[in-house]
Amino acid sequence: MQRTGRRKVNIDSRDSRNMDACTSSPLRAPAEQVYAEQLIRLQEQDRSPRPEGWKLSPRAVRSFILGDPELAVSRKFYGDDALIDRCIVTLMSNRGLLLVGEPGTAKSMLSELLTAAISGYSGCTIQGTAGLTEDQVKYSWNYALLLAEGPSPRALVPGPMHQAMREGVICRFEELTRVQPEIQDCLISLLSDKVLTIPELEGEQSHLFATHGFNVLATANLRDRGVHEMSSALKRRFNFETVRSINDRRLEAQLVREQTRALLKHAQVDVVLETDIIELLVTAFNDLRYGTTEEGTVIERPAAVLSSAEAVAVGYAASLDAHYFGDGVVGGEHIARQLIGTVLKDNPDDGKKLRHYFDVVVRQRAIKDAQWRRVMNARSELDR
Amino acid sequence: MEPGRLPITSKSLRQGASALVTPELIVFPVRHHSPSCAWQLHKLLQEITPSAVLVEGPRSFSSLIPLLTHAEARMPLAVYAYSVARPSASEPESRRSAFYPFCDYSPELVALRNASSREIPVRFIDLEFSELCQLEDQSIVPGAPVSLLDESHYQRSQYLKRLADQLGCRSHEEFWEHLFEAPAPGQGWREHLSAVSAYCELARADSSEQELREDGTLQREAEMAWHIRQALDERQPSQGPVLAVVGGFHAVVLPQLIASDIQRPSLPCRNIKDEFNAVVRYGFERLDQLNGYSAGMTSPAWHQKIWDAMRRKEQLKQPVTAALRYTAGLEVLLDLAATLRSTYQMAIPTPMLIAANEQMCGLAALRGRVAPIREDIVDAVTSCFIKGETDGDGALIRKVLTDQLSGQALGHVPSAAGVPPLVRDFERSAQQLRLKLGDTRPRSLVLDIYRRPAHRLTSRLLHGLALLSVPFGVRLAGPDFVKGTGLDRLLERWEYRYTPSTQAALVEASLYGTTVT
Numbered sequence: 001m002q003r004t005g006r007r008k009v010n011i012d013s014r015d016s017r018n019m020d021a022c023t024s025s026p027l028r029a030p031a032e033q034v035y036a037e038q039l040i041r042l043q044e045q046d047r048s049p050r051p052e053g054w055k056l057s058p059r060a061v062r063s064f065i066l067g068d069p070e071l072a073v074s075r076k077f078y079g080d081d082a083l084i085d086r087c088i089v090t091l092m093s094n095r096g097l098l099l100v101g102e103p104g105t106a107k108s109m110l111s112e113l114l115t116a117a118i119s120g121y122s123g124c125t126i127q128g129t130a131g132l133t134e135d136q137v138k139y140s141w142n143y144a145l146l147l148a149e150g151p152s153p154r155a156l157v158p159g160p161m162h163q164a165m166r167e168g169v170i171c172r173f174e175e176l177t178r179v180q181p182e183i184q185d186c187l188i189s190l191l192s193d194k195v196l197t198i199p200e201l202e203g204e205q206s207h208l209f210a211t212h213g214f215n216v217l218a219t220a221n222l223r224d225r226g227v228h229e230m231s232s233a234l235k236r237r238f239n240f241e242t243v244r245s246i247n248d249r250r251l252e253a254q255l256v257r258e259q260t261r262a263l264l265k266h267a268q269v270d271v272v273l274e275t276d277i278i279e280l281l282v283t284a285f286n287d288l289r290y291g292t293t294e295e296g297t298v299i300e301r302p303a304a305v306l307s308s309a310e311a312v313a314v315g316y317a318a319s320l321d322a323h324y325f326g327d328g329v330v331g332g333e334h335i336a337r338q339l340i341g342t343v344l345k346d347n348p349d350d351g352k353k354l355r356h357y358f359d360v361v362v363r364q365r366a367i368k369d370a371q372w373r374r375v376m377n378a379r380s381e382l383d384r
Numbered sequence: 385m386e387p388g389r390l391p392i393t394s395k396s397l398r399q400g401a402s403a404l405v406t407p408e409l410i411v412f413p414v415r416h417h418s419p420s421c422a423w424q425l426h427k428l429l430q431e432i433t434p435s436a437v438l439v440e441g442p443r444s445f446s447s448l449i450p451l452l453t454h455a456e457a458r459m460p461l462a463v464y465a466y467s468v469a470r471p472s473a474s475e476p477e478s479r480r481s482a483f484y485p486f487c488d489y490s491p492e493l494v495a496l497r498n499a500s501s502r503e504i505p506v507r508f509i510d511l512e513f514s515e516l517c518q519l520e521d522q523s524i525v526p527g528a529p530v531s532l533l534d535e536s537h538y539q540r541s542q543y544l545k546r547l548a549d550q551l552g553c554r555s556h557e558e559f560w561e562h563l564f565e566a567p568a569p570g571q572g573w574r575e576h577l578s579a580v581s582a583y584c585e586l587a588r589a590d591s592s593e594q595e596l597r598e599d600g601t602l603q604r605e606a607e608m609a610w611h612i613r614q615a616l617d618e619r620q621p622s623q624g625p626v627l628a629v630v631g632g633f634h635a636v637v638l639p640q641l642i643a644s645d646i647q648r649p650s651l652p653c654r655n656i657k658d659e660f661n662a663v664v665r666y667g668f669e670r671l672d673q674l675n676g677y678s679a680g681m682t683s684p685a686w687h688q689k690i691w692d693a694m695r696r697k698e699q700l701k702q703p704v705t706a707a708l709r710y711t712a713g714l715e716v717l718l719d720l721a722a723t724l725r726s727t728y729q730m731a732i733p734t735p736m737l738i739a740a741n742e743q744m745c746g747l748a749a750l751r752g753r754v755a756p757i758r759e760d761i762v763d764a765v766t767s768c769f770i771k772g773e774t775d776g777d778g779a780l781i782r783k784v785l786t787d788q789l790s791g792q793a794l795g796h797v798p799s800a801a802g803v804p805p806l807v808r809d810f811e812r813s814a815q816q817l818r819l820k821l822g823d824t825r826p827r828s829l830v831l832d833i834y835r836r837p838a839h840r841l842t843s844r845l846l847h848g849l850a851l852l853s854v855p856f857g858v859r860l861a862g863p864d865f866v867k868g869t870g871l872d873r874l875l876e877r878w879e880y881r882y883t884p885s886t887q888a889a890l891v892e893a894s895l896y897g898t899t900v901t
Binding site: 058062081082088089090092093101223232235236238239242 | 554751763767773
């Protein structure tokens with residue numbers, strides 16, 4: 001989902017920025033809304049010291065993300081607990097945080113959770129694109145007022161950076177490396193001096209000093225097509241943290257199961273999603289991701305990204321397929337159909353690799369297992 | 385009550401701990417190679433004058449104590465033990481060997497040094513290595529070095545694992561460092577002893593009696609208990625307590641064993657063809673690897689740094705608190721930066737160091753530690769020094785850091801140490817064949833193996849050493865009869881160099897025989 005960098009911003013208290021009571025719930029509510037109860041509970045029980053400008057103490061932020069059974073706070077991030085510690089300590093310091101890693105490793109989700117917990121607001125976001133300009137980052141003008149009255153604070157339309165520095169919240173910058181290097185570099189002085197200069201205004205108003213609680217949380221995919229190298233001056237102002245995909249199969253199966261069920265519950269879709277189907281899904285993903293199967297067969301890895309996020313998406317889509325077009329029980333053929341759609345993206349070779357996978361690995365497994373046999377039956381989809 | 389099966393309540397844990405300290409006997413539980421245990425033992429020894437000091441280790445090592453505590457000896461050293469058993473009706477000939485490493489921060493060495501300097505009787509009280517070999521039917525992993533100080537019980541314990549997970553510790557080493565190493569400098573020895581005792585009791589509660597009998601633990605504890613009882617019988621009422629320094633896992637059951645009517649363990653009879661102990665020089669790299677296999681404490685250079693800092697503060701009569709760990713952590717970061725700048729030409733500006741130091745302190749505070757531990761330093765380096773993906777650009781930095789924390793120190797064996805027959809045989813052969821062993825300079829050699837018999841003998845000796853993996857000579861050119869290449873060549877060219885590792889490797893190879901060729 002592309003969001004433009006420009007935001008219309010209400011300069012009043014932050015509460016009014018939360019979604020008003022709409023007639024229907026949004027497709028995807030922000031984390032601070034979805035987990036509002038958990039955040040309130042954590043805040044009430046929070047006894048540890050809080051850095052200035054933070055809504056929760058660092059320990060409470062940690063509990064929010066990693067879970068606290070005693071306070072009925074769910075675990076939201078799986079795989080690397082020490083990463084969360086390092087992210088929290090970085091955000092307390094004077095350097096920004098840059099999350100890097102393969103696509104689908106939950107960088108943006110982590111970014112949203114951290115800002116929701118620390119600042120209570122995850123909406124101060126800049127979406128990095130090749131066409132991003134500086135006024136979409138810092139501030140721009142209401143041109144009618146500008147021409148009528150000349151430069152004044154009333155004519156200024158604050159960008160996300162301006163808003164974050166004034167309010168003392170964390171500014172999220174998604175896909176930092178897709179932005180042109182010249183625009184990336186405007187962050188350098190913002191991060192080192194923590195001051196935003198507005199030359200058009202005069203006197204005190206020409207400098208906006210950041211309030212306590214301000215920081216920048218960026219995400220980047222360092223090895224994709226269409227990314228620009230960051231300058232070393234900019235790199236120095238960030239702590240880099242690599243978010244890895246989940247290595248533990250049991251953990252991944254648990255994650256896929258929980259996330260898929262949550263999505264289905266939100267869509268109010270009632271299907272039977274058994275554990276063995278989840279195992280099948282996770283096994284197929286692991287085989288294609290790592291290139292070797294449990295039996296030891298070596299297969300070629302498709303170029304398409306096969307992260308846990310894709311696995312959840314496949315599980316969800318398969319469940320919807322079974323609900324609306326099937327008999328309400330998710331089977332191997334539903335998974336197969338969605339898997340084929342996920343793997344076949346833009347690389348024609350991936351079709352060959354997937355056919356090979358079906359012919360060699362799935363055929364072998366279909367001899368013994370009923371669900372894998374159903375997967376094999378969907379092979380005709382590949383030849384379409 | 386059966387040893388090791390105490391019901392676990394905080395009352396029973398406290399009772400267990402207080403049973404370890406009585407006016408007649410102090411059983412001091414330790415983790416091997418733990419600076420915190422060494423430090424607390426050091427403080428205890430300043431308070432009391434024991435009547436006898438007993439240390440966990442094969443009995444025959446007692447004769448090596450003068451060498452280990454010799455003024456010329458420099459740590460790390462190890463006692464290398466091997467045992468060759470004659471073949472019997474049911475089993476073939478078996479050759480087994482193992483190491484018992486010592487560092488400056490080994491609690492055992494602290495005890496040995498202190499007792500020797502005060503002329504207090506000190507001895508080792510465990511089963512002999514040959515006896516241990518007869519008990520254990522473990523399969524040996526070929527190639528993996530064997531340690532006599534294996535601590536896998538703590539790593540396997542489910543209780544300890546759950547406690548570690550609750551505290552957010554990723555490994556059993558992080559867990560130990562968090563609970564014991566970080567607070568140790570500022571703690572009193574009694575408090576430390578109780579905590580270690582509780583830790584070990586939890587580990588003990590997870591092991592079944594059958595497991596402990598199969599791996600020889602119960603028999604070893606019986607032997608140690610018997611020796612402690614002997615020392616108690618010999619003690620005069622006016623003297624200080626008997627002090628036993630043993631691994632904590634064993635320590636927690638010893639008071640009960642001693643109080644009950646324990647007999648020395650009965651061991652199966654086996655013909656020992658050859659057994660030998662020697663003090664050999666050891667290195668931090670090997671210690672790191674050995675302790676990695678045997679669930680001991682790794683990163684020796686880091687622990688050595690902490691130990692040196694505590695001793696330095698003591699000598700300067702300054703208070704020894706956990707705060708010295710902050711300084712030690714910063715030194716690690718500075719050393720790492722220096723290495724990266726000089727050897728790898730990486731740019732590490734000062735603000736990066738400041739950031740890393742701040743990150744280390746922040747992580748220690750977030751994780752609820754009174755001072756940083758090794759994992760905090762590694763995490764700080766991961767956050768602040770690596771400007772890219774951790775597995776890509778960061779792999780080199782992490783490797784340099786791991787090597788630095790592990791260290792390269794080598795020990796020095798006093799010249800008074802004896803040498804096994806293999807070493808003597810090698811030296812004699814080398815002298816006859818006119819090889820120079822006086823210094824460590826590399827020398828080249830050309831051998832005419834077809835026309836000169838003396839050269840053939842030299843070639844045989846050099847090939848023999850290469851077969852035993854003794855670092856001495858490297859063949860640069862010549863006919864290779866194994867691969868079948870270069871068979872038209874008449875001359876072999878070798879480069880050889882006599883280093884201390886040559887002698888150490890020869891001592892270890894003496895497991896296999898008494899002559900090289």
